[in-house]
Amino acid sequence: MSDVPIEYAVRLPQRRQHLVDVTVTVPADLVAGGRLVLPTWTPGSYVVRDYVHHVQSIAASDPDGRAIELTPSGHTAWTLPDDAVGPVTVRLELYANELTVRTNHVDDHHALLVPAATFPYVEGGEDRRHLVRFDLEAGDGTVHGLLPRHPDGDDDVFVADDLDHLVDGAFEVGDLPTVDFEVAGVPHRFVWSGHGGAPDLARIAADATAIGEAAVELFDGDLPVDRYTFLCVGWDQGGGGLEHRDGSVLMMPVRTFQQPDDYARFQSLVAHEYLHLWNVKRLVPAGLQRFDYERPTHTTSLWVAEGWTAYYDELLPLRAGVWTTRRYLDALASVTTSVLDTPGAALQSVQRSSYEAWTKHYVRDENSPNAGVSYYGHGATLAWCLDLLIRREDPYGPGLDAALRLLWDRFGGTGTGYTEDDVAAAVSEAAGRDLTGFFDRHVAGTQLPPVEDLVGAVGLTFSERSADVPAAPRLGVISSETDLGVTFDTVLRGQPAWHAGLTGGDRLLAIDGLKVARGELTPALRAHRAGDTVDVTVFRGPRLLTLPVTLGEPRPERQLSIVDSPTLEQREAFRSWTGRPLSEVGAP
Secondary structure: OOOOOEEEEEEOOOHHHOEEEEEEEEOHHHOOOOEEEOOOOEOOEOOOOOHHHHEEEEEEEOOOOOEEOOEEOOOOEEEOOOOOOOOEEEEEEEEOEOOOOOOOEEOOOOEEEOHHHHOOEEOOOOOOOEEEEEOOOOOOOEEEEOOOEOOOOOOOEEEEOOHHHHHOOOEEEEOOOEEEEEEOOEEEEEEEOOOOOOOOHHHHHHHHHHHHHHHHHHOOOOOOOOOEEEEEEEEOOOOEEEEEOOEEEEEEEOOHHHOHHHHHHHHHHHHHHHHOOOEOOOEOEHHHOOOOOOOOOOOOOHHHHHHHHHHHHHHHHHHOOOOOHHHHHHHHHHHHHHHHOOHHHHOOOHHHHHHHHHOOOOOOOOOHHHHOOOOOHHHHHHHHHHHHHHHHHOOOOOOHHHHHHHHHHHHOOOOOOEOHHHHHHHHHHHHOOOOHHHHHHHOOOOOOOOHHHHHHHHOEEEEEOOOOOOOOOEOOEEEEEEOOEEEEEEEOOOOHHHHHOOOOOOEEEEEOOEEOOOOOHHHHHHOOOOOOEEEEEEEEOOEEEEEEEEOEOOOOOEEEEEOOOOOHHHHHHHHHHHOOOHHHHOOO
16 A cells, blocks of 8 residues: 555635635545545534535646546545546635634634544545645744644644544644643643633643643543643633544633633533543544544444543542532532433433434434433433442442543553443442443433432532522523523423423513513512413514413522531542542532
8 A cells, every 4th residue: 555645735815704725635546536525524523514515616636737527426525537647636715714613713813724624535545644734824823733743843734644633633823822831741732712812821721730630640640642732712602622632622702711600611621621532532432433424423422421521520620629619519419400300311311312412412402401311411410420329339449430440441542442331341340239220220221310319428418509589480491591581492391381382492571461581580480489370471483472381389409518417438438539528518
């Protein structure tokens, strides 16, 4: 097999118009009848995105510059003629004005390029090296990449070992603030591409260092990389992250760093994507060992890959000392309550949720909470239950940490993916008894996580949070508010509004003839008692409807608090779990 690499060149001559020029050089031995494919999705985000939508133009030419016909092939690919000779140059113009961690965004400030959305691959050349060269003009700025730079020292050329490595990268281009730091002796960099000035980079570096050290301790070993880069995008709204082999792309609102709650979510996001260095990128579900970039690649184990990571992404900031114990327990109680209150849990197991991520989790509508569960939140709650089960058996032991380390020792970086049976075996070994029945009931089945029966293992209990005003009777909706008023995003199955015939998307106007504006829904409900029937007036599209709703019993906010007279075993289990003394729980 030829060792001639696949080469790409990137130019940004019209970045103000959100355009990026990409050139692909197809090696001569892959030209005749060769097929170029632009991926339809990117690993870590399990939904077909049809990146081909952003191709403005594509053209091919032979070594003498003569045009070569490209024939569309399938949904997102092109084929070269059987008699073509090479190497062949293929030029694309891409429109890049979709700012997420999974798509391209190019403007006068920065250029975020995600390889799956940018670089067509050449069939037959997937296992070759892939080179990416940036041909920049004065003023374009510096390239920050998640791939290693070319060994010849050219800062604008990056090298991937193969196609999977290429897709597992990302690039930011611009005159962007950065901060360098180390975790476990390994160089790290944080790159900020938001507007409004740089955040407190020193604080970010200190917190990321502490979180990273806690992650290394969790896996009881060295970092599996020789460098790591955070590419962080700041925008006016939204947030999220996407893991990569040697770094991650984060997205947060620009004022995140001035808001304590938003900054705590940022710390959790840092922990989440950093943990993926191990869990997902090197500890891989069997179904995700090799990707098909033209069509979905399924696994039933996203509840472990993402759910366990979501569990630890709030526990690690506590262990790292950047969260208080109370913040952590409040976040844990909030996720748990949401999971237990999700009607869709009766219809979809977390295992099915993992498999159906392509058509359910990422393609949501107003009825989604009634139809299924999130493998993130539900998986995190199951991870907590397993942690509690193990700690109940051994209050002085490492809990779920032990199971995660067993999986890492057996499968991490081996090229062999784990199965559901492997996970059950590791958890059972850590617990010292067979827990496969738990998996049958709560992972493959739809029984709710038994967290309330288990939380006493660490000296905690759920209790009603005291409030200055009584809880409002229950309408049974998930709502959002703007200056235009209140919208019912979801009407929860089996709840009062659902029985009355209200639906997601209804825009609330009034209750019992009184207007309800932003911030007024809960006070309006507090004027009534459970069992009262009220007239709810909504706009449903162009229609004005008034429906009678019989209000339900209130759902008081719950908190995690210390049990009466905790035992020594409970205290030690809590300390082993959190790294903090139980006495720090304190009052909410």
